[in-house]
Amino acid sequence: MTDGRALKHVQVREYVRSLVTGSAPGSPAPSERELVHRFGVARMTVRQAMDALVVEGLLERIPGRGTFVARPRRTASRITSFTEEMGRRGLLAESSTLLARREQAGPGVARALSLTEGDAVIHWRRLRRADGVPMCLEDAYLNEVLLPGFLQSGMPTSLYEALDQRGLRPTWAEDSITADVPSPDEAALLECDPGKPVLRHSRRAIAGEKVIEVSRTVYRADRFTLWVQLGHES
Amino acid sequence: MTDGRALKHVQVREYVRSLVTGSAPGSPAPSERELVHRFGVARMTVRQAMDALVVEGLLERIPGRGTFVARPRRTASRITSFTEEMGRRGLLAESSTLLARREQAGPGVARALSLTEGDAVIHWRRLRRADGVPMCLEDAYLNEVLLPGFLQSGMPTSLYEALDQRGLRPTWAEDSITADVPSPDEAALLECDPGKPVLRHSRRAIAGEKVIEVSRTVYRADRFTLWVQLGHES
């Protein structure tokens, strides 16, 4: 009952959510009829509230037994970000900006960003280190029209947080991954042997229907492994 | 009305589904009150039917306007399979079994399959080609206890189809991807230069709570790129 003006099914839902968050999986939730009495609402209203929590994956109904806290569903599919992956290993992720400027999109970047060649893009190149050791070199290209004043506002620590603040949090990404050898420039920046394999990771990040970001990252393969977690269909 | 014995909300749902599949996104679905009259049911029953289709992503409600065919949501996250990727390029995917036998799990495989070292596993090694050219070498390990008679029944064309038939379709996978150079054996089988980079792709495929399959695949990087499509959280 966080808000008297709230819709009843929302009140019930949030009440149950507050009871249930933190409970062990398998713990019983209040029965529907109990909530009917507590809130003085119809059972359909309670069911609407519970339905939302079931769809959300928080609760699980067992006919004839009751409603219970569901075991947490696996996290949504994702590729770990550089910062996350370093954190997992207990390393400090650092990042130095080599380039942050407005450019005209070349043919490849224009196509990937669904723009026309020559349109303005923001090019942001970073060398990322873990505990001071170069790990990867990332070139991100952003659609400037969607990010007015982005360069002037100072470069953020986290690109995705900055996008989030502008309501441009990507909800979908298409990644391609291959192995290669580094170019001389890349080898120099990554301080690695030019003959050693590297991992190339390209991403198109999409929010709604708009392509927000295109990035190309080259990782030192001897120091980095990409992790992907996938939920399959149906 | 595919089945007179079916629950009413199921009848309504399947009726609407049959109307709607194949319709262009944005086409109107029948209004709730129209379905109330057509089926002679209460509006809550119709709403239950429509709710399911909305959650499924087939329909989209717009208050004050109506219910419409939703634009197809992007497919669930996935890594393209070898066969798919070859099909996309118009190449014929082939596969020759180099090994298919019962083994005792070594320490790495045992841990990955959540077994104990020495437990029985099925080891299936395949060399996969596209238009006759070697592309990758795959070692799959399966928990033998979950797949009785698997080796005796003849190796299937598609592993995942075979798992599906046994109700062991993976619903979750954890993948790791890195770049490396091939071992001499791998270079020989892949007919590639031992100094050239390869892509290593490891997978743990999980159905329910059981680890079904662990695989390690090495791709010729000059001929293969992994594609990953990801839906982010909320």
Place this chain on the structure above:
DNA sequence: TAGTGGTCTAGACCACGAA
């Protein structure tokens, strides 16, 4: 103004699980 989906009521009967 008429139609739509969003919310809500106050009941009802059923199948199923546990005691």
Place this chain on the structure above:
DNA sequence: TCGTGGTCTAGACCACTAA
């Protein structure tokens, strides 16, 4: 037997959209 969730009814009022 009793409590549970699953299904279903026959209405109601609301806010919103479109004509």
